[in-house]
Amino acid sequence: MHLGIDIGTSSVKTVLVDDDQRVVAVAEHPLEVSRPHDGWSEQDPADWWQGILATVDRLKQSHPAEIAAVRGIGLSGQMHGATLLGADDRVLRPCILWNDGRSGAECAELEAKLPDLVRITGNRAMPGFTAPKLAWVARHEPDIFAATRTVLLPKDYVRLLLTGEKVSEPSDAAGTLWLDTGARTWSPEVLAATGLDLSHMPRLVEGSEPSGVLRKELVERWGMARAPVVAGGAGDNAAGAVGIGAISAGDAFVSLGTSGVLWVTTDAFRPNPARGVHAFCHAVPGTWHQMGVILAAASALTWVTRLVGAPGEAELVARIDPARAGHNPVLFQPYLSGERTPHNDPDARAAFAGLSHATGPEDLALAVLEGVAFAVRDCLDALAEAGSKPAAVAAIGGGSRSDLWLGIIAAALDLPVHRLAGGDLGGAFGAARLGRIAADCADPAVIATKPPVAAVIEPDRGLAARYGDTLGRYRALYPALKGITGRATA
Numbered sequence: 001m002h003l004g005i006d007i008g009t010s011s012v013k014t015v016l017v018d019d020d021q022r023v024v025a026v027a028e029h030p031l032e033v034s035r036p037h038d039g040w041s042e043q044d045p046a047d048w049w050q051g052i053l054a055t056v057d058r059l060k061q062s063h064p065a066e067i068a069a070v071r072g073i074g075l076s077g078q079m080h081g082a083t084l085l086g087a088d089d090r091v092l093r094p095c096i097l098w099n100d101g102r103s104g105a106e107c108a109e110l111e112a113k114l115p116d117l118v119r120i121t122g123n124r125a126m127p128g129f130t131a132p133k134l135a136w137v138a139r140h141e142p143d144i145f146a147a148t149r150t151v152l153l154p155k156d157y158v159r160l161l162l163t164g165e166k167v168s169e170p171s172d173a174a175g176t177l178w179l180d181t182g183a184r185t186w187s188p189e190v191l192a193a194t195g196l197d198l199s200h201m202p203r204l205v206e207g208s209e210p211s212g213v214l215r216k217e218l219v220e221r222w223g224m225a226r227a228p229v230v231a232g233g234a235g236d237n238a239a240g241a242v243g244i245g246a247i248s249a250g251d252a253f254v255s256l257g258t259s260g261v262l263w264v265t266t267d268a269f270r271p272n273p274a275r276g277v278h279a280f281c282h283a284v285p286g287t288w289h290q291m292g293v294i295l296a297a298a299s300a301l302t303w304v305t306r307l308v309g310a311p312g313e314a315e316l317v318a319r320i321d322p323a324r325a326g327h328n329p330v331l332f333q334p335y336l337s338g339e340r341t342p343h344n345d346p347d348a349r350a351a352f353a354g355l356s357h358a359t360g361p362e363d364l365a366l367a368v369l370e371g372v373a374f375a376v377r378d379c380l381d382a383l384a385e386a387g388s389k390p391a392a393v394a395a396i397g398g399g400s401r402s403d404l405w406l407g408i409i410a411a412a413l414d415l416p417v418h419r420l421a422g423g424d425l426g427g428a429f430g431a432a433r434l435g436r437i438a439a440d441c442a443d444p445a446v447i448a449t450k451p452p453v454a455a456v457i458e459p460d461r462g463l464a465a466r467y468g469d470t471l472g473r474y475r476a477l478y479p480a481l482k483g484i485t486g487r488a489t490a
């Protein structure tokens, strides 16, 4: 038995997986995002911990024998979040999340200060990455910066509470912008550019290696027969990739979580930072990936669901007439949190265009599904310019539960989309696999196999042709609105 724990942005998900890789049980605990100013995005790390205790406690109640038999635990988490700890390892301020856009000025300064930044890290400085956030804290909260002894990513902070160890691994560490991504080691040069050094960083293991064991009091609380090994784990996208066996060069998927991601696995470090393409390490040693990232995907659907007062995302999507896809006069630019790929613009904002007296909630919802699909198409084209051209993509994350959305995405990308068994569990299932690999010293290729394809969604030819035209109009929105819409001033 193995546990996978994913600190998602919208919830903590914990999955119990047996030795035949069957999901035995899943428990989820919702999380809220706090937005104290326009463009800011924060969470209290104590909420992640409450989510872990609540979900594992629930699994212990429903499956005590299986929890007692857990041998390995894997961690997955939303990437880039800056969790700042003082000398006593207490959290100094709310975690600044991956979709926080406050550090645009610091990004520009960092690139100017360290011309080798892109060569070392393989990435442009983008707000949301961890290093520019620390530069922001140094400028705006100097007392907190001075008190900071350790900076941890979300899943690495909960690892500290689970094991007492300060450890990270390359897939998540690459998203800090402090990693020499090709070498998979911290870069003292980039750390120094933000006033930090190696003492502020956790030690690194590979995602599939042990990082420690569960603390005695938690082993007792959950009635485990012995202390399970806790694996290095992975950032949520790399963990999602392990969960669907996307560990060979060219394997591709689209993730529809709070964020949207178009991921392609690479067998070498292939940076190409133009147009906001990310080049990070994978969770499997000796592998890397490229990805395009949009900051609002399923979260845009959640937003419009609340806006129109619908009871839930699934209920709102069910009200959309699928025949309206491609005939919707309403366009939506989904930059609710600014955008990374392809614009790297934290000040961009979302917009509806083409509203009339005839527009109803279903038109807005369809526009959101279509606008997110076009934003993912922008990622596909940016990755193609970076040399990665997938022939098909798998779909993972909560949004992949919607057949309509996957059909829209297949047509917008003009690629087949594969729905995989368990894909909606995102990183949690992949984390459980990493826990097993670490506990059993197993070969990642033997465990991280591809699950059965539950459905292949081919692009509808007529819809793909109509979207060819709509895509041009969608792409005209950003330059037209730049300078008109933007971050609210205080």
Ligand SMILES: Nc1ncnc2c1ncn2[C@@H]1O[C@H](COP(=O)(O)OP(=O)(O)O)[C@@H](O)[C@H]1O
Pocket (backbone or CB within 6 Å): 008, 009, 010, 011, 256, 257, 258, 259, 298, 299, 301, 302, 313, 314, 317, 396, 397, 398, 399, 400, 401, 402, 405, 424, 426
């Ligand atoms: N049936 C559904 N159809 C479309 N989207 C859905 C459905 N159920 C959940 N979602 C979306 O899934 C999102 C959560 O996905 P998830 O992968 O768990 O995100 P995260 O890892 O960021 O917490 C919610 O924001 C919601 O919009």
Ligand SMILES: O=C(CO)[C@@H](O)[C@H](O)COP(=O)(O)O
Pocket (backbone or CB within 6 Å): 008, 009, 010, 077, 078, 079, 080, 098, 099, 128, 175, 235, 236, 237, 257, 258, 259, 260, 261, 278, 293, 426
């Ligand atoms: O910032 C990124 C990747 O660079 C995001 O993908 C976060 O990792 C959040 O993931 P979800 O909560 O949307 O799964």
